[in-house]
Amino acid sequence: MKKLGAIILSAVLTAVLASGCANNTENSGNSASGGNTAGGTIKIGADLELTGGQASFGDSVSKGAKLAVDEINAAGGVLGKQLELIVADNASKSEEATQAAQKLITSDKVVTIIGASTSTNTLGIVPVATEKKIPLVSVGATNPKVTVDERSGNVNEYVFRAAFIDPFQGEVMANFALDSLKAKTAVIYTDTSSDYSKGLQKFFEETFKGKGGEVLSQESYQQKDSDFKAVLTRIKAANPDVIYLPGYYEEVGKIVKQAREMGITVPFLGGDGWDSPQLVEIAGAAALDNTFMSNHYSSEDTAHEVTSFVDAYKAANGGAVPDGMAALGYDALKLVADAITRAGEADPAKITEALAATKDLQLATGKITLNDKHDPVKAAVVLKFVDGKQTFETKVNP
Amino acid sequence: MEYFIQQLINGISVGSIYALIALGYTMVYGIIKLINFAHGDVFMVGSFIGLYSAKYLAAAGLPPVVVLLLSLIISMTISACLGISIERLAYKPLRKSTRIAALITAIGVSFLLEYTGVLILGPQAKGFPDIMDKKQVHLFGSSIQVESNQIMILLTTIILMLVLQYIVRYTKTGKAMRAVSFDVEAARLMGINVDRTISATFAIGSALAAAAGVIFGMTYNSVDPLMGVMPGLKAFVAAVLGGIGSIPGALVGGLLLGTVETEISSLGFSSWRDGVAFAVLILILIFRPSGLFGKNVREKV
Numbered sequence: 001m002k003k004l005g006a007i008i009l010s011a012v013l014t015a016v017l018a019s020g021c022a023n024n025t026e027n028s029g030n031s032a033s034g035g036n037t038a039g040g041t042i043k044i045g046a047d048l049e050l051t052g053g054q055a056s057f058g059d060s061v062s063k064g065a066k067l068a069v070d071e072i073n074a075a076g077g078v079l080g081k082q083l084e085l086i087v088a089d090n091a092s093k094s095e096e097a098t099q100a101a102q103k104l105i106t107s108d109k110v111v112t113i114i115g116a117s118t119s120t121n122t123l124g125i126v127p128v129a130t131e132k133k134i135p136l137v138s139v140g141a142t143n144p145k146v147t148v149d150e151r152s153g154n155v156n157e158y159v160f161r162a163a164f165i166d167p168f169q170g171e172v173m174a175n176f177a178l179d180s181l182k183a184k185t186a187v188i189y190t191d192t193s194s195d196y197s198k199g200l201q202k203f204f205e206e207t208f209k210g211k212g213g214e215v216l217s218q219e220s221y222q223q224k225d226s227d228f229k230a231v232l233t234r235i236k237a238a239n240p241d242v243i244y245l246p247g248y249y250e251e252v253g254k255i256v257k258q259a260r261e262m263g264i265t266v267p268f269l270g271g272d273g274w275d276s277p278q279l280v281e282i283a284g285a286a287a288l289d290n291t292f293m294s295n296h297y298s299s300e301d302t303a304h305e306v307t308s309f310v311d312a313y314k315a316a317n318g319g320a321v322p323d324g325m326a327a328l329g330y331d332a333l334k335l336v337a338d339a340i341t342r343a344g345e346a347d348p349a350k351i352t353e354a355l356a357a358t359k360d361l362q363l364a365t366g367k368i369t370l371n372d373k374h375d376p377v378k379a380a381v382v383l384k385f386v387d388g389k390q391t392f393e394t395k396v397n398p
Numbered sequence: 399m400e401y402f403i404q405q406l407i408n409g410i411s412v413g414s415i416y417a418l419i420a421l422g423y424t425m426v427y428g429i430i431k432l433i434n435f436a437h438g439d440v441f442m443v444g445s446f447i448g449l450y451s452a453k454y455l456a457a458a459g460l461p462p463v464v465v466l467l468l469s470l471i472i473s474m475t476i477s478a479c480l481g482i483s484i485e486r487l488a489y490k491p492l493r494k495s496t497r498i499a500a501l502i503t504a505i506g507v508s509f510l511l512e513y514t515g516v517l518i519l520g521p522q523a524k525g526f527p528d529i530m531d532k533k534q535v536h537l538f539g540s541s542i543q544v545e546s547n548q549i550m551i552l553l554t555t556i557i558l559m560l561v562l563q564y565i566v567r568y569t570k571t572g573k574a575m576r577a578v579s580f581d582v583e584a585a586r587l588m589g590i591n592v593d594r595t596i597s598a599t600f601a602i603g604s605a606l607a608a609a610a611g612v613i614f615g616m617t618y619n620s621v622d623p624l625m626g627v628m629p630g631l632k633a634f635v636a637a638v639l640g641g642i643g644s645i646p647g648a649l650v651g652g653l654l655l656g657t658v659e660t661e662i663s664s665l666g667f668s669s670w671r672d673g674v675a676f677a678v679l680i681l682i683l684i685f686r687p688s689g690l691f692g693k694n695v696r697e698k699v
Contacts, residue, residue, distance in 0.1 A: 051521035192669050220669045224628055226618040229408040230663035237401060250523050250620065257619055261532055261545065281525035282620045 041084040042077075042346045044069075044336060045104030047115035047125055048139075052092025053223055053250055056276040057117035057325045061139050062087050064329030065114060067316050068337070078340050085333070090116055094124035101128040101136075111346045112137065112339075114332040117325055118248075118273075119143035119196040122161075129158045135339075135352040139332045140325055142166045142272065143199040147374040160355050160374045162332040162365075163272070163296060166196070170203030172294045172380050172396050173244065173269050178211055180394070181267055181292075183241035185214045189231070189255065191247040192220040200246035200271050208244075216240050221251060228255045229262065236264050248273040253282030260287040272296060275324040275390075285388025296324040297365040298381045298392040309364035324365075331363040404542050405664040406657060411548040411617070413656020414555040418610035419633035420640070420648035421562065422603030428579045428643035429599050431497065435504040436484060437607055438630015439511035440477055442623060444608025445526075445615045446519065447473040452527050452612075462530045466616075469529070470554075473612050474605035481604025482597045490593070508630075515623025523622040526615035551613050558609060559649060562602065566645065571598050579643070635679050641692025650690060654678075 046065055049058030062085075069085045077083060086108045090097035097116050104110045105128065112135045116122045122141035129136035138146055138161040147159050177183040186208055191197035205215055216238045219231045232255070235243060243259075245252055245268050252274055259268070260283075268291040275295055280288060299310050299321050309330060313322040322330075336351070338361055343350035358370040366378040379397045383390040419441055426434045451469040460468070488507050492500045533546040566572040574595040577585040586592050614629070615621045632655060640651025658678055662671045682689065 051516060055521045217666065219666070222669075222672075224624075226614070226620070226625075226629075227408070227412045227660075229411075230405055230660040231668050233401070233404050233408060234664055234666065250622075253523075253525075254618055254620055261534070262543065263534060278522060278525075282523060284525075284528075284619075 040080075041082045042079075042340065043084050043086055043108060043110045044333065045101070045108060045110035045113040045115075046085055046087045047090055047097055047100045047104060047113055047121075048087055049092040049117050049121065050087070050089035052090075054092040054118055054121075054248060056249065056278050057140060058089075058092075060276075060323050060325035061115070061117050061329030061332075063317055064313070064322060064326035064331075065333040067313055068330045068333035070316070071312065072334075072337050078337050079345065081346070083333075083337065086110060090121055090124070092118075092121065094120050097121040097124035098128055101125040105129075105132045105134050110134070111348050112336050112351055114329070114336060115139055116141070118194070119146055119199065120194055122146050122159075123195065126156060126159055130156060133158060133352075134348050135160065135336075135355055137162060137332045137336055137355070139163065139328045140272070141196075142169055143195050144373075144375075145195070145199075155373055158352055160335070160370060162328050162335055162363075162368075162376060164378055164380055165375050166199035166271075167203045169271050169294050169380060170200045170205075170246075171207045172382065173200075173271065173292075174204045174207035174211070174213070175396075176292065176294075176382050176394070177208065177242045177244070177267075177269055178213055181242060183213065183267075185216050185240045186242045186244055187216050187219065187235050187238055187240040188244045189219045189221065189235065189247075191223060191251060193222045194248065196271075196273060197246045197248075201244070204244050204246065221247075221255070223248070223251060225251060226254060228258050232259050232262055232264060235259075236262060240266060242267050242269055244268075245270045246273065249276040249279040250282065253279045256291060257283045257287045265290070267291060269293070272324050277323070280385075280388040285385075288385040288388055291385045292393065293383050293385075293390075294380050295383050295390075296380065297327045298383055298390065298395075299323075300390075300392045301381070301395075305362055305364055305366075327364045331365050331368070334363055335361065335368070400540055400542050401664075405660050407542070407544055407548060408664075409657030409660030410653060411551050411656070412660055413636075413653035414551050415610050415614055415617075415629065415652075416633045416636045416656050417649045417652025418555055418558065418606050418613070419629055420637040420652045421559075421645065422607045423634055423637040424640070424642055424645060424648040425575075425599050425603045427637070429575060429596060430489070430493070432489065432500050432504065433634070433642075434489075434600075434603075435501070435630070435634075436488075436507035436511060437603065438626035438633065439508050439515075440481055440484075440604045440626075441607040441611045441614070441629060442515060442621070442626035443480060443511060443611070444473045444477040444604075445611030445621045445625065446515070446623075447476050447608065448612030448615055449524065449526050449621055452529050456527060456529065466529050470609055470612055473608045477608030477611075478601035478605040481600040484604075485597055485600040490596075512624055512626070519623055521623065523620045523625075526619050526621055528619075529616055547617055551617065554609065554613060555649075558606060562606070562645065565602065571595065575599055632675070635675065638689055639679055639682055641686075641689030643693070644689070644691040647689055647691030 069083045073082050088100035088104050090100045114137045117140040119141040122138040136159050140163050141161050142163050142165050144165050188201050190201040270293045272295045274293040339351050339354035343354040361368045368376045368378050381395045382393040384393040422437045448469045451472045455465045488503050535544045574590045578595045636651035636655045637648050640647025659671050659675050662674045
């Protein structure tokens with residue numbers, strides 16, 4: 001029987017090893033050759049979630065970024081050269097994001113990388129970008145430690161971002177819960193496998209407690225979980241005024257659906273990780289009633305820069321309405337293009353300098369200034385779900 | 399107390415799904431001593447077939463119960479065929495080679511199914527249609543809630559389990575299966591068609607996984623090509639826990655694992671859930687290396 005035990009053990013180990021190094025699919029848009037400016041093009045890499053749990057984000061970002069590239073190229077390009085976007089897949093995994101970035105830098109010779117869509121995956125790219133001295137503009141990373149090294153407290157010289165950071169997002173939702181929803185108690189239900197979720201949880205809790213709210217309990221789940229009834233039964237017994245659920249759409253959809261089926265009717269609040277059409281597909285429109293999320297922009301906003309972006313995106317993507325990630329992807333690329341223009345040449349060091357000096361740049365998600373921590377200072381919106389559609393609730397300035 | 403019972407009910411419904419998948423592992427292991435790692439992915443394929451047939455049948459205007467039964471039958475039939483083809487194409491040529499070769503092939507087949515799924519269906523999760531309206535039933539006027547779906551899961555599991563017991567105990571195929579699992583060579587000498595028996599085992603195991611897939615989709619409303627990985631691993635643990643090769647063991651192992659996980663989460667240690675589940679496995683393997691219901695057979699040297 002010892003032999004059986006050994007076989008089972010080796011089987012488990014093999015399975016774990018195999019799944020660890022599986023799926024190294026990289027979709028490069030182009031062949032890997034040529035220098036920085038060969039053939040009159042400037043190459044910009046995108047390290048995105050084309051497959052895996054956050055594939056919806058990567059898809060939106062790449063569509064937004066492609067739109068920006070097309071617009072810029074149609075208007076004559078940057079410094080008289082055409083932009084070329086090279087997209088690599090990171091399979092929604094941090095370690096694959098590292099590999100994809102290495103490939104973009106060493107074989108595709110890009111001058112700047114945009115991506116990834118999430119904090120965890122961006123953190124996989126940061127060491128590569130820093131080592132190779134290539135500027136990185138994260139599209140959707142909202143965790144503070146992406147641009148500021150956690151241990152030393154120094155700003156990562158080559159890392160920038162297009163999204164606002166978690167303290168602001170967590171704060172906005174805590175204030176919204178206290179002021180608009182008149183909530184006194186909350187339960188926080190965090191995705192412990194995600195840095196983004198833990199960041200939001202921390203700053204929501206600080207603000208909510210700081211202003212007199214009470215956090216009844218902290219619960220956690222992990223990505224790819226599918227049964228949440230045990231914890232939801234616990235939350236139901238605690239009976240909070242609101243439930244803060246700072247996770248990604250796939251699990252959020254399942255959680256909200258199961259909670260509503262169990263008769264939990266209190267509002268769910270979340271962040272920009274909810275922003276995907278799949279949330280509605282998984283949870284269903286009815287379950288999403290009485291839920292709110294903070295986001296980077298609202299497609300219903302009537303400001304000129306928003307409407308022109310929404311119209312162009314719809315025209316390019318068969319009428320699809322751009323979500324927050326699409327807007328951020330568009331903005332990240334415009335941010336890079338602006339920096340290259342100001343740098344005067346497509347040289348990574350000069351682009352880095354120019355990026356750090358970005359000021360009052362008008363983009364689709366608002367007017368952006370990058371502060372000394374390379375974080376944008378800009379407005380957030382709170383959206384409410386009505387019949388499965390995001391509707392504009394309120395806009396909060398920093 | 400009511401809280402505890404409520405969580406027990408939650409646990410049983412999770413455990414039933416593990417149990418259905420675990421049966422496939424245990425049956426295949428019992429017969430050809432192969433841990434079929436592709437089994438979790440057959441579960442995924444079953445779930446997707448269920449999704450599309452349910453969509454199509456519901457659009458055709460059939461009543462919900464008929465839609466459910468038909469999608470179960472369609473999904474189980476196609477998955478049974480898939481199971482047989484996997485066995486014929488991937489495992490049969492390796493029957494005379496080492497066990498580890500077959501095991502690695504199983505992992506290969508697993509990846510093949512997963513990423514073919516990603517290629518064809520896309521990596522994103524898809525919503526499963528609501529076949530039947532979910533209703534909450536209060537037990538004996540207390541606050542304990544049972545969902546109609548949870549009752550359906552348990553009923554389906556019990557019915558399939560009874561059918562399986564009947565097949566294994568009283569039919570010719572079942573007798574052949576038991577004989578082959580006892581001694582392949584002797585069974586062959588007695589005139590049993592070993593190849594056909596092995597195919598039948600794969601067919602039954604895959605059909606059960608497909609049924610679990612449809613139920614899983616109905617309960618959790620979300621299916622994706624990589625959804626089989628975790629439940630597959632958990633069901634494998636359940637099968638080992640109950641004693642791999644033993645059919646009642648798979649049932650007990652699945653239910654035990656489901657309830658342990660749920661009770662851990664219900665006590666507020668949700669991040670410890672998987673850790674404790676695997677610790678239970680390690681403990682049982684230390685004290686009963688052949689699992690709860692496993693036969694303690696000495697290997698011949």
